[in-house]
Amino acid sequence: MMQSLIEGFRAQLQKAQEIGKSLTFTAPNQPIQNVVIAGLGGSGIGGNLVESFMASGLKVPVTVSKTYTVPNFVSAHTLFIACSFSGNTEETLQALELVEQRGAKIFCVTSGGQLLEKAKSAGYDFAQIPNEAPCPRAFLGYSLTQLLYAFKGYKLSDTEFETAYTETLALLENDAADIQAKARELADAFYNHLPVVYADTHFGGVITRFQQQINENSKQLCHAHVFPEMNHNELVGWESGDSVRNKTAVLMIRSGLDHERVKIRMDICKNIFEEKAAKVIELEPKGASLITQSFYLIHLLDWVSFYLAEKNGVDPFQVNIIMHLKGELAKV
Numbered sequence: 001m002m003q004s005l006i007e008g009f010r011a012q013l014q015k016a017q018e019i020g021k022s023l024t025f026t027a028p029n030q031p032i033q034n035v036v037i038a039g040l041g042g043s044g045i046g047g048n049l050v051e052s053f054m055a056s057g058l059k060v061p062v063t064v065s066k067t068y069t070v071p072n073f074v075s076a077h078t079l080f081i082a083c084s085f086s087g088n089t090e091e092t093l094q095a096l097e098l099v100e101q102r103g104a105k106i107f108c109v110t111s112g113g114q115l116l117e118k119a120k121s122a123g124y125d126f127a128q129i130p131n132e133a134p135c136p137r138a139f140l141g142y143s144l145t146q147l148l149y150a151f152k153g154y155k156l157s158d159t160e161f162e163t164a165y166t167e168t169l170a171l172l173e174n175d176a177a178d179i180q181a182k183a184r185e186l187a188d189a190f191y192n193h194l195p196v197v198y199a200d201t202h203f204g205g206v207i208t209r210f211q212q213q214i215n216e217n218s219k220q221l222c223h224a225h226v227f228p229e230m231n232h233n234e235l236v237g238w239e240s241g242d243s244v245r246n247k248t249a250v251l252m253i254r255s256g257l258d259h260e261r262v263k264i265r266m267d268i269c270k271n272i273f274e275e276k277a278a279k280v281i282e283l284e285p286k287g288a289s290l291i292t293q294s295f296y297l298i299h300l301l302d303w304v305s306f307y308l309a310e311k312n313g314v315d316p317f318q319v320n321i322i323m324h325l326k327g328e329l330a331k332v
């Protein structure tokens, strides 16, 4: 099941564009001065990705929120985007109730549940994405594409993304075999190790997504952090603790788009990691733009999580421990 969902990523991006192009974005009552994107887990990571994707042409600040509350600045000048694939995540629904009281402009991205009902009954703008399986993380292509069209539709960013989609679709098709080979290699490297993933800040959402996929699909811990921030704290954490360090496999994402000073920082740190970690691997994403490189990495790293699940002998689909948590929460 998970295998076919990952295989379908390219087709998903294509269909997602069709949905995005057909959406209606109604004029807000007040000029939009800020955006809050709310969502959890696989339904929230799209917010982090879009924040990076749109950054170069953004006209207003964007906050990504992953909890029950919303920032105090939320007002009638806010565009609030509620993103929940199931439409039933309690944190997102509670945040939505709070912003309704502040008169914010609301756009919902969902496949159904209470969020879809609310969007329809309250007359909010919304994107309904297909509900082919109960697995938000496998439908990232659908949800995040609708966020991009929302930024375009509400005229909040000048960043052009459709060319990057065309480039991505060609890349994922032409490189399918190479992506498979690289993914298997990385899964072999991570097996029985703690993956520690580093990238420049513009790939922060991508590596958080990878961490989440390793957690949910492969059922193991993973750590991700960005340059240059990690140079100012986490780097010191490599100084001692051999027993832990000997279990680490460091993955460094190296892109020609990285900041010139970050490239130098990474060169220096690579030498440090090579002394301290069990393994150090570098990965260079393909594609010309940040968006294409990000999609390339997301797809490749999704496959890594799948092959690592196979090696760990676990079902990538089930998240029993989250179901247990939800069962306990429902009693309170």
Ligand SMILES: O=P(O)(O)OC[C@H]1O[C@](O)(CO)[C@@H](O)[C@@H]1O
Binding pocket: 040, 041, 042, 043, 044, 083, 084, 085, 086, 087, 088, 089, 092, 136, 137, 319, 322
């Ligand atoms: O809002 P959604 O689409 O239900 O999903 C949010 C997150 O919640 C979960 O469904 C589990 O609680 C995750 O798998 C998912 O990433």
